[in-house]
Amino acid sequence: MTSLVLGQLRRRPAAFAGTAVALLLAVAAVTLFGSLFAADLATPAAVRKASAGPGLMVIAAAFGEIAVLVAFFVVVNALGFALRQQHRELALLRTVAATPRQTRRLVRGEVLITTLLVTVPGWALGAVAARWFLAALQRRAMASPAVRVPGTPVPMLVALAVVLLVGLAASAVAARRISRIAPAAALTASSTEHARTGALRLLAGAGALVGGVLLLRLSASRPADQVDKAGQAALLASLVLLVAVALVGPFAARVLAAVLGGPLRVLAPGAGWLADANLRGYARRLSSAVVPVALLVGLSGTMSIMTFTAGRAAAAAGGTASSAGSVTSATDIWLRQTELGMLVCFATVSVVNTLIAVTADRRREFALLRLVGATRPQLLRMLSAEAVLTTAVGVLLGAAVAGAATSAFSAAVTGSPMPPVPVATCGWIVAGATALVLPGILVTGHWAVGGPAAELVGGGRD
Incomplete structure (x- = not known):
């Protein structure tokens, strides 16, 4: 062995x-x-x-x-x-x-x-x-x-x-x-690929969703002088909700791909149609690629908006820290930024590894398309359209999780469920996710569409 x-x-x-x-x-x-x-x-x-x-x-x-x-x-x-x-x-x-x-x-x-x-x-x-x-x-x-x-x-x-x-x-x-x-x-x-998600997985996803909602309520119910506890509950809630997204991901990804696929077909009639059909037909594969993107966007967005919200709340109160454990001081903001950097490091590894693995695993599929007449430029255009749609679905799911978590945190800190959003920072988060997804898929895809098509379809090479 x-x-x-x-x-x-x-x-x-x-x-x-x-x-x-x-x-x-x-x-x-x-x-x-x-x-x-x-x-x-x-x-x-x-x-x-x-x-x-x-x-x-x-x-x-x-x-x-x-x-x-x-x-x-x-x-x-x-x-x-x-x-x-x-x-x-x-x-x-x-x-x-x-x-x-x-x-x-x-x-x-x-x-x-x-x-x-x-x-x-x-x-x-x-x-x-x-x-x-x-x-x-x-x-x-x-x-x-x-x-x-x-x-x-x-x-x-x-x-x-x-x-x-x-x-x-x-x-x-x-x-x-x-x-x-x-x-x-x-x-x-x-x-x-099995089209249906197992009942056990759906039950686990429902349980994670309920757990995330309970953590959101816990965060929103914290008094204003317990900002740290509200922040930890909100961040943990975002992670639990992301686990729920991973468990019920095929269903959620299929729905979002169906909504976003229509405009993609109009903008790119050939490659867009094929990319949309691939992603909707292989919802489990789409979910596997989308979940790490949602993890990156959800955690980064949650941490960034929470820190920005706490800073705004401190400024509104005269800039004084409420306690030694508050997130409003310069040292505590540094702590949050350090934690954000660590989480981004983990999420980036997950995004890159997943996208490379998913794309490399499709060599036989690409070889079969080449045998029926598809050219390499056409396959790369299809992969580009898939990368755009994958990024959009992942960003939407991550933004939904971040929005729920930061809304609960804002309710505890400011009394309003509408947190102030650092638009520039969130823009950089989306740009960073895009910069990871597009090159990751296209560089691996450029390698995956190569090689002798007949031999790859027959299983002679991987």
Whole structure:
């Protein structure tokens, strides 16, 4: 089994590159915040009380709960695509008498080896980030100069254990479908897409939606002097709502694609028609590409509008901070910007990895279109139209999540559900998402439409 796992990793290094980067970031994030927790625990109580601000452990918890959840979201997404790209190989193994248990063992082995390969670099990155973050807090008087990150390996070991646990759980979910169906059907399933979303997935999506709404109510009901709690609840609500979007994504993506596809057909009659038909016919694939874009736009928009709203509220109140934990001071705005930068880093990895994987996975489809007369320029124009529509759907979903979260936060801070919007910042967020999506699809598409068409359709090359 070990040789088979290593063979798969050597044969498809690009497929596991995104998973490796996501796991690396997850290990680094857990190591970072675990080291801050350890530093706070190792510091005498008198030293901890001497510093201003909410405290090192509170800051680490506030950052960590969101950053770690986003990191694991990215890991699950990346792992799903790594397995999707080797779906055909797993199906072939099932047809030559590999048992479901052996298939799951193979997938678990791939996750285990990939995690171990990135563990040491992840530890190093997390340790360096912990010292940098602590030094930045000390410069802003939010941590005592006497606090030091201890040399204990416990945070690193905890990071490895947690990331392994999540990776193995994600592999079990991702390998469930291919390991449960009949061997003869496995090979056919590797090239088809089910139109219906499973009842369990829809129920989970409904549960996440209800949870997000409850968190929004919690955020909106916070008193004005508990801005931090309202902000954390709103940010967590946006993440839970994005999970709901991921679970019910095929349905939502199909509806939005149908609405936006009409204008696209008019503006680009040839490529637009084909792009619209592709996206609506493969709603699950569209959802896979759209969700990371929604993650990037939703989290970035939520953080930016929340910070802007808090600043406006402070200015209206005379510019005084309400408490040591308020988000209205310059140091707390820096904290929010740092958290935003970290979340954007995770979301960017998810966007790039997903778009490259989705586009590269369509080589046989492009080869078949070439065999029936489509030229490479026509396929690239079709991909351009798909990229525009994918960006639009992702931005709309992300904006809807950000709008709901910031409306609840604004109700708590200003008493109005209509938050002030930093138009320029939101414009840059949309421009950044577009700059990631269009080149990611087109550069990968330029490679994917190449190669001998007949050989690719026959499965001779990937």
